[in-house]
Amino acid sequence: MPTPLNDDAHYLALKARDARFDGRFFTGVTSTGIYCRPVCKVRTPKRDNCRFFALAAQAERAGFRPCLRCRPELAPRSDGPEGANWSAQDGSAILAREAARYLDATLQTGVHGSGTVLATAQRLGISARHLQRIFEAQWGVSPLQYLQTRRLLAAKQLLTDTDLRVAQVAHLSGFASVRRFNAAFVGHYQLQPTVLRKAGPQASGLRLQASYRPPYDIAAMLGFLAQRGLDGVEHVDTATASIARTMAVDTPAGRLRGWVHCQLDAAQHRVALHISTALAPALPQVLARLRAWLDLDADPLAINAVLGARFPGLDGLRVPGTVDGFELAVRAVLGQQVTVAAGRTLTQRLVQRWGEDVATPWPGLHKLFPSAHALAAVKPAELGELGVVRQRQLALIALAQAVCQGQLELTPDAHVARTLAQLQALPGIGPWTAHYIAMRALRWPDALPANDVALQHALGVRLAPAPARAVEKAFAPWSPWRSYAVIRAWHAPTPTGADTP
Numbered sequence: 134m135p136t137p138l139n140d141d142a143h144y145l146a147l148k149a150r151d152a153r154f155d156g157r158f159f160t161g162v163t164s165t166g167i168y169c170r171p172v173c174k175v176r177t178p179k180r181d182n183c184r185f186f187a188l189a190a191q192a193e194r195a196g197f198r199p200c201l202r203c204r205p206e207l208a209p210r211s212d213g214p215e216g217a218n219w220s221a222q223d224g225s226a227i228l229a230r231e232a233a234r235y236l237d238a239t240l241q242t243g244v245h246g247s248g249t250v251l252a253t254a255q256r257l258g259i260s261a262r263h264l265q266r267i268f269e270a271q272w273g274v275s276p277l278q279y280l281q282t283r284r285l286l287a288a289k290q291l292l293t294d295t296d297l298r299v300a301q302v303a304h305l306s307g308f309a310s311v312r313r314f315n316a317a318f319v320g321h322y323q324l325q326p327t328v329l330r331k332a333g334p335q336a337s338g339l340r341l342q343a344s345y346r347p348p349y350d351i352a353a354m355l356g357f358l359a360q361r362g363l364d365g366v367e368h369v370d371t372a373t374a375s376i377a378r379t380m381a382v383d384t385p386a387g388r389l390r391g392w393v394h395c396q397l398d399a400a401q402h403r404v405a406l407h408i409s410t411a412l413a414p415a416l417p418q419v420l421a422r423l424r425a426w427l428d429l430d431a432d433p434l435a436i437n438a439v440l441g442a443r444f445p446g447l448d449g450l451r452v453p454g455t456v457d458g459f460e461l462a463v464r465a466v467l468g469q470q471v472t473v474a475a476g477r478t479l480t481q482r483l484v485q486r487w488g489e490d491v492a493t494p495w496p497g498l499h500k501l502f503p504s505a506h507a508l509a510a511v512k513p514a515e516l517g518e519l520g521v522v523r524q525r526q527l528a529l530i531a532l533a534q535a536v537c538q539g540q541l542e543l544t545p546d547a548h549v550a551r552t553l554a555q556l557q558a559l560p561g562i563g564p565w566t567a568h569y570i571a572m573r574a575l576r577w578p579d580a581l582p583a584n585d586v587a588l589q590h591a592l593g594v595r596l597a598p599a600p601a602r603a604v605e606k607a608f609a610p611w612s613p614w615r616s617y618a619v620i621r622a623w624h625a626p627t628p629t630g631a632d633t634p
Contacts, residue, residue: 143185147171152347152402153434156208159186161197168192172344172402173203187211190274190282198322199289201329206286207344207403210237210430228257229271232264236280238546240287240307241418250276284308285321287417292329294341297413299326305416337494339408341420345429350449351397353624354427357453361464361477363484365500374399379491379501380422380456382415389415390501392493393456395423404429409493425454425545425576436614443611444621452616458543458574459536460502465569466528466562467521482519487511509533528561535559545576572616579613581605591622 146154154171161168161184168186169175186192189205199205235253253276254264268276288306291297297305303314318326351374358376359369367378375396382389391409398405404427412419424430428451437448455461463483468476487503511533513526521529535541541555542548549571556567565584572580582588583601594603611618 140185143171144180144183147183148177150174155344155346155402156211156430157187157346157432157434159189159192159205159208160184161186161192161195166197167200168197168205169200170203170205170208173200175200175202188272188274188279188282189286190279191272193282193321194274194278199286204290204293206290207342209344209346209432210424211432225267226271228259228264229267231257232268232276233272233279235546236276237283237421238544239280240283241421249280280307281317281321285318288314288318288326289322289329290341291416292326293331295339295413295416296330297339297416301413302326305414338410339406339413339416341406341408342403343406343420343424343429344403345427346431346433347399347402348433348449349397349399349402349451350447351399353450354453355397360473363477363481363500363502365488365498366484366502368495368497377493377495377498378456379493379498380409380412380419381489381491381501381504382412382418382422383504384415386414388504390489390491392491392495392498393419393423395427397427421545422456426456428452428454431617436617439614440611440618440621444618444625447621447624450617450620450624452572452576452578452620454576455574457502458547458570459505459533461574462532462543462556462566462570463503463508463529465566465573466525466532469525469561469566479519479521483508486515486519505533505536507533509537524561528559531559532562543570543574545574547575549575549577572619577616579615581608581615581619583608585619588619588622591625 143154143158143160147160150172152172156170159168159170160178162178162182163184164178164182168189184195186195189199193199232253235256236249239249250264251261254261257264265275268274268279272279284307288302291302291305292299299314300311303311306314308314308317315326318324352371355369355371355374355376358367359371362369367376369376373396375394377392377394379392389412391411393409393412394407396405406420406423408416408419431451433448441448464476464480467479467483483503484500487507488500489504490499491501493499508529511530513523513530516526516529517523532541535555536543542552552575553567553571556562556570557564563584565582568580568582571577572582581604583604586595588604589595589600592604592607594600594607597603608615608618
């Protein structure tokens with residue numbers, strides 16, 4: 134089992150309430166039996182009373198309960214105390230990190246029961262016993278203990294911030310029954326779930342919050358999204374540092390249609406989330422999508438340790454994600470070899486033709502992005518009427534059909550190498566499009582669209598004999614954070630005529 138993080142550096146970060154370390158470690162206070170985030174505003178405990186843990190699950194296994202003030206469930210997710218370079222780890226460490234990622238994904242899809250651990254082992258191609266061994270060696274807790282903590286903290290957030298019924302909270306948090314949920318909650322936290330109730334009736338939607346680690350260049354993020362914004366689907370308000378958009382989520386019970394609104398607070402390093410009640414049955418999935426969309430779990434310290442020397446002063450830049458992988462893939466296909474404005478125009482026509490109407494509190498938001506099922510049934514000639522060239526007509530239809538048939542998964546927990554190969558096997562989709570999708574939809578931090586013209590201009594290799602190879606060579610030292618290097622290179626001034634996708 135890993136040794137608790139009893140070093141002075143963590144105590145200094147705790148004393149400073151340094152938000153850059155939020156989620157990278159948790160502090161258990163032996164005098165109170167409580168564990169906190171490093172940003173907790175309570176009086177700093179004595180050094181001798183502190184124990185430091187990489188994960189909330191480790192703190193809970195050691196007998197500590199989550200602080201009701203700083204609320205550990207709101208901390209940005211982290212793969213470990215130092216944001217380790219995963220590409221340099223041994224095979225067991227990589228498997229353990231992937232297992233944690235897959236277990237987190239089960240919270241977003243409503244999978245119940247201990248069978249999720251077996252399913253995770255099967256997905257990784259190892260036995261459940263081997264998964265148990267490497268997971269405990271890496272994290273100091275079993276996969277079930279890790280999953281249980283994640284479920285309970287998810288429930289704690291919903292109990293505190295929403296007026297959802299306890300039965301609904303139990304289901305959304307991954308518990309098979311209210312009885313099991315109550316037993317686990319009381320046994321773990323010595324509290325009845327209803328004690329945490331703070332939110333009154335929320336007639337106009339669900340209001341929650343999420344945290345991130347600074348620095349965060351809010352203007353750059355909103356500017357990137359605004360430049361690609363679609364009328365009727367999304368709206369950016371730079372004056373209030375907010376973005377609203379329509380959103381649909383496919384569930385086993387059917388398609389949910391609603392809206393989301395996110396307002397970024399630079400002073401508090403958090404985001405106020407306002408979510409349509411129509412999306413409540415898929416709330417964990419919606420929250421995960423919003424975190425990925427705004428890249429709230431990025432670790433600037435770890436990233437800047439690799440990229441800072443080459444891209445100084447840009448550590449606040451994030452990789453913009455998406456709320457829907459299929460939508461992002463469609464945008465990527467329509468944006469091939471054209472300017473951002475041209476790609477946006479084509480996509481806007483697609484929305485107007487096949488986007489479904491939806492009601493929202495904002496008059497300017499009234500369209501959902503076309504679903505995969507809607508575009509799978511489209512005829513090439515219909516796309517041609519909108520100005521989409523033949524090659525991209527075939528690419529869009531093949532993409533939609535692959536998603537509808539379950540052959541292609543465009544989510545952050547998808548297998549990256551397999552998905553890249555599947556994408557490039559479709560007509561009209563090459564390495565640039567596949568890596569762009571991997572960067573923004575799959576949330577792969579090491580994607581590299583080496584054929585990107587703007588990237589080649591930014592590096593000054595556009596006229597080289599093999600510009601894509603020159604980009605790959607230049608970016609090699611920046612693995613595993615090449616996606617962030619791409620964003621930083623795009624952000625730098627580019628020669629006339631270059632345009633970021």
